[in-house]
Amino acid sequence: MAPRDGERDGAGGRDVLHRAGDASVLILTSLAGGTKHGYALIKDIRDFAGVQLGPGTLYGALDRLERLGLIEALPAEERRHPYRITPAGAAALRVHLDSIERVSVTGRLRLGLGGI
Amino acid sequence: MRLVQTALRCYPQRWRRRHGEEAAELARLLMRDGTPARSIAWSYLKGATSTRLVLPPGRRLGAAMGALVAAACSLSVSLALVSSSAPASAASVVRLRITDRAGAAGQLRSLLRAHHFGITVTQEPVSPSLVGSIITFGARGPSAGRGNVFSGITGPCAGGARGCVDGIVLPVHFTGAARIVVGRAAGPGERYAAAAGIFRQGEILHCTALLGDSVRQALPVLAALHLKVAWDTGGGPASREHVADRRYYVAGGTARSAASISIRVTANKPAGSTAASRHGQNC
Numbered sequence A: 001m002a003p004r005d006g007e008r009d010g011a012g013g014r015d016v017l018h019r020a021g022d023a024s025v026l027i028l029t030s031l032a033g034g035t036k037h038g039y040a041l042i043k044d045i046r047d048f049a050g051v052q053l054g055p056g057t058l059y060g061a062l063d064r065l066e067r068l069g070l071i072e073a074l075p076a077e078e079r080r081h082p083y084r085i086t087p088a089g090a091a092a093l094r095v096h097l098d099s100i101e102r103v104s105v106t107g108r109l110r111l112g113l114g115g116i
Numbered sequence B: 001m002r003l004v005q006t007a008l009r010c011y012p013q014r015w016r017r018r019h020g021e022e023a024a025e026l027a028r029l030l031m032r033d034g035t036p037a038r039s040i041a042w043s044y045l046k047g048a049t050s051t052r053l054v055l056p057p058g059r060r061l062g063a064a065m066g067a068l069v070a071a072a073c074s075l076s077v078s079l080a081l082v083s084s085s086a087p088a089s090a091a092s093v094v095r096l097r098i099t100d101r102a103g104a105a106g107q108l109r110s111l112l113r114a115h116h117f118g119i120t121v122t123q124e125p126v127s128p129s130l131v132g133s134i135i136t137f138g139a140r141g142p143s144a145g146r147g148n149v150f151s152g153i154t155g156p157c158a159g160g161a162r163g164c165v166d167g168i169v170l171p172v173h174f175t176g177a178a179r180i181v182v183g184r185a186a187g188p189g190e191r192y193a194a195a196a197g198i199f200r201q202g203e204i205l206h207c208t209a210l211l212g213d214s215v216r217q218a219l220p221v222l223a224a225l226h227l228k229v230a231w232d233t234g235g236g237p238a239s240r241e242h243v244a245d246r247r248y249y250v251a252g253g254t255a256r257s258a259a260s261i262s263i264r265v266t267a268n269k270p271a272g273s274t275a276a277s278r279h280g281q282n283c
Helices: A022-032 A038-051 A055-067 A087-111 B002-008 B012-031 B037-053 B060-083 B103-116 B213-223 B239-244 B276-279
Strands: A071-073 A083-085 B093-097 B118-128 B134-139 B151-156 B162-171 B178-185 B226-231 B249-257 B260-266
Touching: A022 A038, A022 A055, A022 A071, A022 A083, A022 A087, A022 B118, A038 A055, A038 B012, A038 B134, A055 B037, A083 A087, A087 B249, B002 B012, B002 B037, B002 B134, B012 B037, B093 B103, B093 B151, B103 B178, B118 B249, B134 B162, B213 B249
Parallel strands: B118 B178, B226 B260
Antiparallel strands: A071 A083, B093 B162, B134 B178, B151 B162, B249 B260
């Protein structure tokens, strides 16, 4: 899938995840810590973000990330497909985190909160 | 489970071939953890609707059929949801707040005991502004069901910054296993388990006026502080010589320990990094 107008390419320093949605970012963040299947992803995201991803949202985001080449499904273990972040996914996540950090820095400075 | 199976049948066949068994297994695990079947079914129904409405370009008939199937599925699952006799659970929670930053872990343990919660509180070394704040929390194992979701209460950080978690909200009838990690001061050379930005109030470079300076300007100050610095250009760590030669600007960073930091640099001077904005950092 070609990036839409305004989207950015992780490998080239552009933010592919700009419009991908929070679920995609949470999933990539979780997979950055290691390979996981659906249930492990939901539990991990709940632990580190306090967000309860619905299973329908999870599979929608997994399909989208796989189409973008940002994650890949590994051979099934029993009935579960583990997923792994790809190098392109890691690059895209990094670009996106840098992007939101810039927004955070600017917002905090403009609010006079004095921290980044 | 019947509700969930009905919702799963709303997905296209190709999706069910790929994910069907795993999705049913996932639903069983979530229900075992306490997530209501109706919530799982509703999530799958929304997913199925989205899946059916996202088709390759030129498949107008397919999209129209998808919309019809999705609508029919919505109706059947909605009817099933309406007929479900499961009672809605009352939301009753306990709010626990840390007021003694120096004794945060002990205070939290006392509060939890007073409410008869068997929840583990552990401590991890953190950067200065996170000392006495909650770093992570959550129910574990079979206790981690939807009805057992914890949430944090945001309050001030050590040193005066804002945005730390100094309290927790949890279900009053929670009886399972859970863990809360509280930040403690790090020992000499001890690596941080969590860290805030190095220019934040209470952190190592707060009010040093380095934010927005060129790396050339920053180097003598950092040397005087005896800090081990890793430079991060966004494309990966870079050498000190490389960064200095390119005249990068200091844009942020995190501490790895009291003596080791990573500084993020950019080729362009960060917007808003003026003396006036630093004045707003209560320097």
